[in-house]
Amino acid sequence: MDSTNLMLYFLVVLVTCITPGAGVLYTLQNAVMYGKSRVFCSPTGVALGNLIMSIIAATGLGAVITSSPKLFAGLQIAGCLLMIYFGYKSWVAPPLSLSQRIESFKDPSPSKARFKIFSSAALLQLTNPMLIIFLLSLMPQFVSHTSSYALQLTVLISIFVVTCWLVHIIYSYSAAYAAGRWMNEKFSKIVNRTGAVLFWLISASVLVKLYAV
Numbered sequence: 389m390d391s392t393n394l395m396l397y398f399l400v401v402l403v404t405c406i407t408p409g410a411g412v413l414y415t416l417q418n419a420v421m422y423g424k425s426r427v428f429c430s431p432t433g434v435a436l437g438n439l440i441m442s443i444i445a446a447t448g449l450g451a452v453i454t455s456s457p458k459l460f461a462g463l464q465i466a467g468c469l470l471m472i473y474f475g476y477k478s479w480v481a482p483p484l485s486l487s488q489r490i491e492s493f494k495d496p497s498p499s500k501a502r503f504k505i506f507s508s509a510a511l512l513q514l515t516n517p518m519l520i521i522f523l524l525s526l527m528p529q530f531v532s533h534t535s536s537y538a539l540q541l542t543v544l545i546s547i548f549v550v551t552c553w554l555v556h557i558i559y560s561y562s563a564a565y566a567a568g569r570w571m572n573e574k575f576s577k578i579v580n581r582t583g584a585v586l587f588w589l590i591s592a593s594v595l596v597k598l599y600a601v
Contacts (some may be wrong), residue, residue: 410512410516410590411437412469414434416583421481434512435549435550437513437555441513441520443545464517468591474508479580527544527545530544
C-alpha cells in the first residue's frame with residue numbers, strides 16, 4: 389500500500405465519520421445529557437462496534453450476511469428496532485437543568501452508568517447494516533494482491549477505528565461544552581425531542597429502503 393492510497397482512504401473514512409448518522413447522534417445526545425464526565429463512553433463503544441464489524445467484514449462474514457437476504461433483512465430490522473427504542477427513551481427522558489445534570493453526576497454507581505452508555509453505543513454499531521456495506525465496498529478497493537492481506541487489513545481497520553473514535557471524541561466534547569453553557573430545561577427538552585425524531589427518521593428510512601426492494 390502506498391502513501392497516496394492510504395491518504396485517500398483516510399479522507400474517505402474521515403468524511404464518513406464526520407457525516408452525522410445514528411452513532412454520531414447517540415454520542416451527541418449522551419454528551420448533552422451527561423456532560424464531560426462521560427464523554428469517552430459513547431465514542432469508545434462506537435469504536436468497539438466499528439472494530440468488531442470491520443473484523444467481520446475483513447474475514448468474509450460480512451459478505452455472507454449481505455448475500456443472504458433473510459439474514460441481512462433481520463440485521464436491518466434489529467437495527468431499526470434499536471433506533472426506535474433509543475428514540476422513545478429520548479422522547480420520554482425528563483428535561484434537565486444544569487444543576488439537575490450536575491446532581492446526576494453523583495450517581496452511586498457511575499461505572500454501571502458508563503458501561504450502559506458504552507455497551508449501547510457498541511450495540512448500535514453492531515446492528516448497523518449500512519456499516520457492513522460500507523466496509524465491504526470500501527476496504528477491497530485499497531487492498532493490493534502483492535502485499536500481505538492480514539497486514540493491509542490491520543492498517544485499514546486501525547485507521548478506520550481510530551479516526552472514528554477521534555471524530556466522536558471531538559463531537560462529544562463539543563456537545564458537552566455547549567450544553568454546559570446553555571443547559572436549561574427548555575434546551576434539554578428540545579435536544580431530547582429532536583434526537584428522538586432523528587432516530588425515528590433514520591429508522592424509517594432504513595425500513596422504507598428494506599421494503600422497497
